[in-house]
Amino acid sequence: MDLSFSPADQAFRRDVRAWLGDNLSGEFGALRGLGGPGREDEAHDERLAWNRHLARHGWTALGWPREHGGRGLSLMRQVIFHEEYARADAPARVNHLGEELLGPTLLAFGTEAQKARFLPKIVAAEELWCQGYSEPGAGSDLAGVTTRAHLEGDEWVVDGQKVWTSMAQVAQWCFVLARTEPGTRRHGGLSFLLVPLDQEGVEVRPIRQITGGAEFNEVFFSGARTDADLVVGEPGDGWRVATGLLGFERGVSTLGQQVGFARELDDLVALAKRNGAIEDPVLRDRLAQAKVGLEVIRLNALRGLSGLTRGADSADGGGAASIGKLLWAGWHRRLGELAMQVVGPRSLTAEGSPYDLDRWQRLYLFSRADTIYGGSDEIQRNILAERVLGLPREARP
Structure with missing residues (x-):
């Protein structure tokens, strides 16, 4: 790969720098530097307003195909945007899990109906997502997942516990890795489900950490439900989808x-x-x-x-x-x-x-x-x- 920037790329860099300079002002200017690691719950509502401002001006989903609401930018121009965004000390975006993780996963593995339902709201930062992977007994070793789900009519019923779930307290949806085939172990029998959080059967408990913040959470599913067609990939093929998402991370x-x-x-x-x-x-x-x-x-x-x-x-x-x-x-x-x-x-x-x-x-x-x-x-x-x-x-x- 040629790691140098073309004249057109450099012109794009100037455009990004100018836009950020013009728009990170007034109320948005006060957000500079907020929301970084260990402070993801900082000024959430104000940063969400900024994220939606970015969306209205076409600065979200930069690498996504245009037909799904993205900009279709090259890798190098995506690099330029992220570099200039960081140099401007712009606030950490609240839509990272949807835009950078779930969105590309749906593009790679999702059905057309799932793409039509979820991608536009991710691009616009109208729905926020959290990641239901880690459990008390399954952290980095995700194959030990014990959260389970079974089909009951036209719905999945989910029971289990997730932990270290970033920003679950403000998310509307969670992508959940759950065991859907009884008796399976390790990588087999897992499914990748899209689960709404605003329902009975879901409890979110913030975890106060040593830095003083509380962006991490425990999430308890007790008979939580989601539609049968909100499984990404085939049922039982969740490991492939989940590891694909980690590549996007x-x-x-x-x-x-x-x-x-x-x-x-x-x-x-x-x-x-x-x-x-x-x-x-x-x-x-x-x-x-x-x-x-x-x-x-x-x-x-x-x-x-x-x-x-x-x-x-x-x-x-x-x-x-x-x-x-x-x-x-x-x-x-x-x-x-x-x-x-x-x-x-x-x-x-x-x-x-x-x-x-x-x-x-x-x-x-x-x-x-x-x-x-x-x-x-x-x-x-x-x-x-x-x-x-x-x-x-x-x-x-």
Whole structure:
């Protein structure tokens, strides 16, 4: 893949930058920097209004086909948009799970009726989604899912518990991985269901986390119902659909994520210069290593996305998605640790009562989970070992 930008691409970059400069003003301008990792529940209603403003001006679903409401933009122009969005310090979008995960999954696996029903409202940010994958006994190892569903007339009836469900408290729908064939184990007998949350039989309980926020939730299904035709793919084929979705999870938006990482690193270097920590040769060397590591992450992401555009999936394409997750998660976690060292002893105390954390404390605490959520390091290494390198499979119960 040619990683350079054409003159037309550069003109597109100027257009994106100008639009964001004009529109991130007034009430929207006050949203800059809000809603990042560990703060996804921050200013939700205001960020939803911004997300709908983006939609009205054609800045959602950039890579989707035009016939389904997207812009049909090339990979490089999607990269440009996400980079400029991050450089503008625009607020984190509230529609990520619908636009970046479920939407592409429906395009790949959904029926025409499902596409017609759900895609327009995702593009317009009129319906929000959450992800019903993880369970108390099935986190990164999704094959251990025990939430079950059975057909009763023309409806699926769902029973079980999901956990770490981001923003379920504001979502209208949840895509749920459930076991629909009794007696099956591991990858077999799973189905990918679309379940409305505003109904009896669904209870959402927020989880207060160590950063002070509560964007994660437990979701309990007790006889919850959804239409029989709201299964994506064939019943029992949910594993293929669910893993396909995970490939989309590590798509082009990760380039914007890395611009955010670069801003964090630049701000940390500036802090080290102000408080004198830069004079410590060990800290100075670690800051330099972080700069190099971030460029490695960016180039690896571009290489991986290039493979995906040639038709390789996230496993067959040399494990690019798993490599990328290992790289950025470890890097960001180390950045949180480095931030505490740069700040010094003051990092050990809260700014105010009872628990007012500064940005570096939140970074440190939330980044401890980077190597766990979205597929733990252990699972990513197993994928690379077994599916890419062909090593013997790890013993499983």
